[in-house]
Amino acid sequence: MEKSPGEIIWQEQPYVHILSSQMRQELCDYCFARVEKLKTCSSCHVLRYCHRKCQQLDWNVHKLECKCLKNVSPEIPTDSIRLLLRLLIRHKNGDHEKLFSDDPLWRRSFQDLMSHSVDIKQDEERSKQFHYILNVLPTLIGQCFPLPSTEILWETFGKMVINSCSIQDEEHKDILGTAIYLGASRMDHSCDPNAVFTFSKTKMTVRAIDHVTAAAPQQLFISYIDTRKPSWERIKELQHRYYFHCRCSMCTTKCEEVDRMMSSIKCPNSECNSFIGLRRDEKNNSIWPCIKCQKVPPTSEEIENLHKIWDESYSHRLKVDELYKQGDMKSTLQFAENKLCYLRKRHFYKCNVNYIEIMDFAKDACIQLEFWEKAADYMEKVSNEIFEIFPTINISVGLSFLKLGKLQLYLDRTQKASNSLKVAEKILRVTHGPNHSVYRLLIDLQQQCRMFLENSS
Numbered sequence: 391m392e393k394s395p396g397e398i399i400w401q402e403q404p405y406v407h408i409l410s411s412q413m414r415q416e417l418c419d420y421c422f423a424r425v426e427k428l429k430t431c432s433s434c435h436v437l438r439y440c441h442r443k444c445q446q447l448d449w450n451v452h453k454l455e456c457k458c459l460k461n462v463s464p465e466i467p468t469d470s471i472r473l474l475l476r477l478l479i480r481h482k483n484g485d486h487e488k489l490f491s492d493d494p495l496w497r498r499s500f501q502d503l504m505s506h507s508v509d510i511k512q513d514e515e516r517s518k519q520f521h522y523i524l525n526v527l528p529t530l531i532g533q534c535f536p537l538p539s540t541e542i543l544w545e546t547f548g549k550m551v552i553n554s555c556s557i558q559d560e561e562h563k564d565i566l567g568t569a570i571y572l573g574a575s576r577m578d579h580s581c582d583p584n585a586v587f588t589f590s591k592t593k594m595t596v597r598a599i600d601h602v603t604a605a606a607p608q609q610l611f612i613s614y615i616d617t618r619k620p621s622w623e624r625i626k627e628l629q630h631r632y633y634f635h636c637r638c639s640m641c642t643t644k645c646e647e648v649d650r651m652m653s654s655i656k657c658p659n660s661e662c663n664s665f666i667g668l669r670r671d672e673k674n675n676s677i678w679p680c681i682k683c684q685k686v687p688p689t690s691e692e693i694e695n696l697h698k699i700w701d702e703s704y705s706h707r708l709k710v711d712e713l714y715k716q717g718d719m720k721s722t723l724q725f726a727e728n729k730l731c732y733l734r735k736r737h738f739y740k741c742n743v744n745y746i747e748i749m750d751f752a753k754d755a756c757i758q759l760e761f762w763e764k765a766a767d768y769m770e771k772v773s774n775e776i777f778e779i780f781p782t783i784n785i786s787v788g789l790s791f792l793k794l795g796k797l798q799l800y801l802d803r804t805q806k807a808s809n810s811l812k813v814a815e816k817i818l819r820v821t822h823g824p825n826h827s828v829y830r831l832l833i834d835l836q837q838q839c840r841m842f843l844e845n846s847s
């Protein structure tokens with residue numbers, strides 16, 4: 391059956407899921423509802439539920455998990471160990487062989503998932519993580535059930551790291567938990583997807599964002615990563631996290647326009663206000679001529695030099711990321727602004743990915759520091775640049791315009807807020823649908839906007 395943009399294609403609850411440790415005591419461990427008083431499991435004192443019903447529904451897995459948690463109490467295992475433990479309990483119960491869903495197109499068992507265990511065994515970081523888990527498991531499982539063989543553990547671990555996804559809150563501010571969805575895992579990746587998924591608590595909804603000929607997973611492509619990057623960064627990330635080389639249309643035939651913009655450097659012709667593009671893919675150190683005047687830097691030395699400046703700016707971007715992760719917002723902002731000023735003066739064109747990313751960190755630091763005016767200025771620039779490069783239906787773009795509109799409204803930049811919310815509405819109507827709480831929040835903000843504008847005229 392054909393589907394149009396915005397139509398729901400598929401909905402499901404996870405095969406396994408855990409609430410992230412940061413959300414503990416805030417949300418129900420089973421349904422992720424936020425309630426005032428959560429009821430703590432009287433046996434392990436770790437999991438909390440909004441209602442007896444949730445506790446009963448979770449008991450199938452928690453019954454054994456509860457005993458395991460008591461083995462290591464008062465310590466609580468990390469999120470990934472908890473997710474793996476839940477998978478092992480389902481394995482012990484024989485659930486890994488069961489086909490979930492009645493729909494033959496989407497039916498799948500945990501056993502059917504790809505594990506990439508060969509790649510994972512060769513991946514230093516993930517191997518290390520696995521061996522750490524291997525050390526912890528015997529104490530955690532204790533006498534609760536027989537410890538599965540190392541082969542089963544590798545398989546389960548591999549399927550977990552490849553197929554699990556983060557459940558984000560509505561505005562993509564926090565990660566609420568981690569889960570595995572069996573039906574959705576049948577959909578392959580594309581950097582130019584024709585479907586998107588959203589969450590409403592633990593329920594996943596897949597919607598078409600383009601016309602699709604059949605609502606079957608083989609015809610649908612979602613994006614596994616944030617696609618707002620040049621092709622060489624997307625390809626690298628997909629290889630690193632999912633062990634495949636992306637050959638989607640965006641990474642092969644259609645990549646030039648985005649790559650050219652995101653690697654832009656000011657045109658060397660001082661009378662021209664446009665840009666040249668640095669090719670940063672395998673044809674390293676070559677260049678796209680200016681989009682307007684067709685000029686290129688006259689010597690190969692100059693081209694070389696531009697690539698050097700690129701490498702430098704990339705290392706600044708990593709440094710800002712590091713400062714931000716360390717939580718020092720003042721240093722993050724100071725460093726970012728210093729570099730932005732330098733890059734702007736020297737060579738950089740506004741849609742350059744390193745420039746945008748550094749600006750995005752400056753914006754996040756301003757939000758943390760509650761410098762709202764400045765945060766809005768940066769947010770306006772980042773959102774508009776990104777939208778110019780990716781004018782398609784993209785959840786992250788839609789949500790960034792929603793957040794921008796909200797902040798602009800708060801700062802009395804009402805007309806600007808109205809414009810931002812309009813962009814957000816066009817995107818979120820398709821990605822989230824009119825009944826999703828995010829969309830309702832948006833409509834609410836638009837109404838406030840209209841009211842302010844009417845009162846002021």
Ligand SMILES: [Zn+2]
Nearest residue numbers: 418421440444
């Ligand atoms: Zn609940």
Ligand SMILES: [Zn+2]
Nearest residue numbers: 431433434456
């Ligand atoms: Zn318990």
Ligand SMILES: [Zn+2]
Nearest residue numbers: 581636638641
């Ligand atoms: Zn791709």
Ligand SMILES: [Zn+2]
Nearest residue numbers: 657662680683
């Ligand atoms: Zn030019």
